[in-house]
Amino acid sequence: MPGELFAFEFLRNAALASLLASIACGIIGSYVVVKKIGFISGGIAHTAFGGIGLGYYLGVNPLFGVIPFSLGAAIAIGLLSRKAKVAEDTAIGAFWAVGMATGVILIGLTPGYAPNLFSYLFGNILTVPTGDLWMISILDLSIAALSWLFSKEFLAISFDEEYAEVSGVKTTFFYLLLLCLIALTVVILMRVVGIVLVIALLTIPAAIARLFSRSIGGMMLLASLLSALFCLAGLWVSYILDLASGATIIVLAGSAFLLVHAGRHLISFARGR
């Protein structure tokens, strides 16, 4: 990694944001992958766009609009898919689109031009101010602490929810709590890769890590390291080649994912001969 990345404050902040985001990404991404709730996470992320619109409309930092909005979306999607007689993918799809539509309407109602809108959709890690780094750190800490406190419950509902329920675990409560942690992770990752690309960074490092891990803790650690690697490498490549940083990170991660799977197939093919 060239030293010039750290020579400028904006690059230093970008690198720090990448590392901080990777912690939440590895922990929560692992649950998203093993519990197979990638689509629900995508729904929460896109619904959060309504929160961006709300922030613009109220004239506050859009992050203050996004946090309550995405938490609300997580609980609403979770409850709707559990309690109401609505198919889960229908509920998610509806929220996904309505959340984005709300954002578009609120931004339209806001007088003047909406600056940085594109960066919330596709991320622009080069514009992370120091204040946001503190916010990301606090969110990281909350996510890590809650995940550690309730690790056995989250693992139980991820592996066999019915058994957890029979064992007296409040499964709906922990499921909603997990969705809320996903919502907070989305808020963090939004700074790095943007709402539209969040889902890839949440799932790809964890999906690769799963192939090489023997425990959920190991998977989280490896997923965090991979996420940091993709973010920093993507940041560097995007800086050198003058590309969009968020998109470069995702393309790198996606390529690594394909390579790992292709490699596994080649190995098993070679062994089979």
Add this chain to the structure above:
Amino acid sequence: MIREVIRCEQLTVEIEGVPILKNLSFSVSKGDFLAIVGPNGGGKTTLLRVLLGLQKPSSGTVSVFGGDPGHTPGRIGYVPQRLFFDRDFPLSVKDVVLMGRIALKSPFQHYSKIDREAVGEALKIVGLSSLGNRRIGALSGGELQRALIARALAGKPELLLLDEPTASVDPEMKTTIYDLLDHLGKTMTILLVTHDTGTVSRFVSRVLCLNCGMVQREPPSAIPGGHVVEKVYPYPVDLLVHHPADDATATKNP
């Protein structure tokens, strides 16, 4: 000491308007080994779900350990019929069995040394001690089934509920599992949902045959502990009610 573990009176369950169980009355005493048989769709799994508190009865009363179902998780061990899970789930056999201890822990507690010792004992009982560190997805059908039994045993339950534990295993493994249950039956109350009427009749103390249509036609047994049996099942139902003491007359295979 004979104590009642389960008591169902006039239990009726309807799921989305379809009657699954109708006016079922029976009771299970401490130390019983009860097999629940019946055709597919006869409500066997539904009955287990009611006893576990996962399914609300439409009418009638059910009590487990003297209270509502689902309120005594630590005293019940449950072995589901088939666990659909991700084969790539990064979890060892020990980790899965450890989850059988969760009912005994409060939300903020992590698993302790005592929990890990209980896991070791449970794995020993089912004969999987050597596979404790193996990934759960790498187990064969029979090994997985025994791992799930170990998970249920890890919490040291008084009542064991099993849903067709031998449905997906080869005949040899079936014998191993039944020998294991026979052994466990000496220390705990067991409810076993099964299709293997011939095999289980050797060691179970009672059999409950569930068939919705049959119960509809006949008045339900009003006596607690009464056996609801009728010859609507394509197995030798005449063998069904017996005690282990008459073993000699009951060893007839299907």
